[in-house]
Amino acid sequence: MRDIDIAEVAALSGVRASTLRFYEEKGLIASHGRRGLRRLFDSAVLDRLALIALGRASGFSLDEIARMFAPDGRPRIDRKMLSAKADELDRTIRRLNSMRDGLRHAAVCPAPSHMECPTFRRLLRVAAAGKISEPRKAKKAQRKRS
Amino acid sequence: MRDIDIAEVAALSGVRASTLRFYEEKGLIASHGRRGLRRLFDSAVLDRLALIALGRASGFSLDEIARMFAPDGRPRIDRKMLSAKADELDRTIRRLNSMRDGLRHAAVCPAPSHMECPTFRRLLRVAAAGKISEPRKAKKAQRKRS
DNA sequence: CTGCCAGTTCAAGTGAACTTGAGGTCAAGG
DNA sequence: CCTTGACCTCAAGTTCACTTGAACTGGCAG
Numbered sequence: 001m002r003d004i005d006i007a008e009v010a011a012l013s014g015v016r017a018s019t020l021r022f023y024e025e026k027g028l029i030a031s032h033g034r035r036g037l038r039r040l041f042d043s044a045v046l047d048r049l050a051l052i053a054l055g056r057a058s059g060f061s062l063d064e065i066a067r068m069f070a071p072d073g074r075p076r077i078d079r080k081m082l083s084a085k086a087d088e089l090d091r092t093i094r095r096l097n098s099m100r101d102g103l104r105h106a107a108v109c110p111a112p113s114h115m116e117c118p119t120f121r122r123l124l125r126v127a128a129a130g131k132i133s134e135p136r137k138a139k140k141a142q143r144k145r146s
Numbered sequence: 147m148r149d150i151d152i153a154e155v156a157a158l159s160g161v162r163a164s165t166l167r168f169y170e171e172k173g174l175i176a177s178h179g180r181r182g183l184r185r186l187f188d189s190a191v192l193d194r195l196a197l198i199a200l201g202r203a204s205g206f207s208l209d210e211i212a213r214m215f216a217p218d219g220r221p222r223i224d225r226k227m228l229s230a231k232a233d234e235l236d237r238t239i240r241r242l243n244s245m246r247d248g249l250r251h252a253a254v255c256p257a258p259s260h261m262e263c264p265t266f267r268r269l270l271r272v273a274a275a276g277k278i279s280e281p282r283k284a285k286k287a288q289r290k291r292s
Numbered sequence: 293c294t295g296c297c298a299g300t301t302c303a304a305g306t307g308a309a310c311t312t313g314a315g316g317t318c319a320a321g322g
Numbered sequence: 323c324c325t326t327g328a329c330c331t332c333a334a335g336t337t338c339a340c341t342t343g344a345a346c347t348g349g350c351a352g
Contacts, residue, residue: 005329006328007329013274016311019310022309026309034330035319037319037331038319038329038330039329049274050270050271054269054270054273056273057245062308062309077260079252079253082249082250083249085249086253089246092242093242093246096235100236102200103228103231104228104232107225107226107229107232123200124196125196128159128195128199151298151299152298152299153298162340163299164340167301168340180300181349182347182348182349183301183346183349184349
């Protein structure tokens with residue numbers, strides 16, 4: 001339970017200071033006090049950030065995550081919600097699987113135009129049908145220069 | 147190759163008229179002419195829209211998609227890019243799989259607090275490590291009232 | 293001919309999740 | 323003591339993919 005300052009939290013968690021301030025404003029994390037102006041965080045904030053990362057990765061919005069460990073402080077996670085999210089994730093995974101297979105096929109398909117390939121056309125039907133969740137860009141460590 | 151108007155395209159594709167205009171402005175689709183003010187689309191636009199849906203579903207941005215069948219018109223899709231995207235999708239799927247398993251576990255885990263559950267803590271590490279692409283909300287047919 | 297109404301344009305708004313900029317403060321080092 | 327630089331606040335900006343609103347147009351039914 002040592003106090004660490006925002007720069008250290010940023011370094012340890014990989015989350016930028018501006019994001020940490022933003023998260024605090026949203027009520028996702030809390031600073032424990034100040035030294036001068038500087039926020040002091042409890043080292044437990046690192047677990048909290050991991051939890052937030054988990055939530056984001058599982059498709060929860062920040063608001064949903066905030067609601068998860070809301071009023072008191074410690075994570076009170078709704079098991080029903082988790083289950084539902086797992087199911088949703090499952091459906092997404094299934095669709096992404098067909099997408100991947102289709103892309104993989106299209107990449108090697110000998111048909112002169114993709115539009116003439118039956119596999120590609122089937123893929124198109126899948127895509128046109130289930131509107132799919134949007135995976136957007138993977139943003140890995142988008143760490144630009146200092 | 148019949149001409150169809152925007153309302154019909156919307157009805158057949160499930161894409162809203164405003165989105166179709168937006169896509170046209172972005173150069174993703176093209177209208178073939180006008181009857182009065184009204185756009186006329188070639189029915190081939192439906193294939194194009196399926197292609198766009200496919201691209202979006204696979205994680206391409208609209209700009210990337212636009213570049214795919216850019217200057218001339220017909221889809222000249224870079225097989226290398228497809229392959230790369232398939233790989234990326236594959237990695238995303240793998241991560242989502244652990245997420246789902248972890249969520250599933252957390253939903254039934256008997257530990258008094260999730261933080262005390264080793265499986266949950268492992269999940270946390272996965273989430274904290276790979277920053278994962280964001281699946282965001284599934285938006286299926288988000289057809290609100292008129 | 294008259295209106296209707298679905299279409300049109302263009303600008304601005306939305307929402308999520310942050311980032312950036314301007315201007316200010318303060319603990320610590322020289 | 324005074325400068326420095328990391329941190330602070332608050333507002334505004336950014337990106338993406340659209341949606342909405344206001345004001346307008348024109349084909350077609352009556």
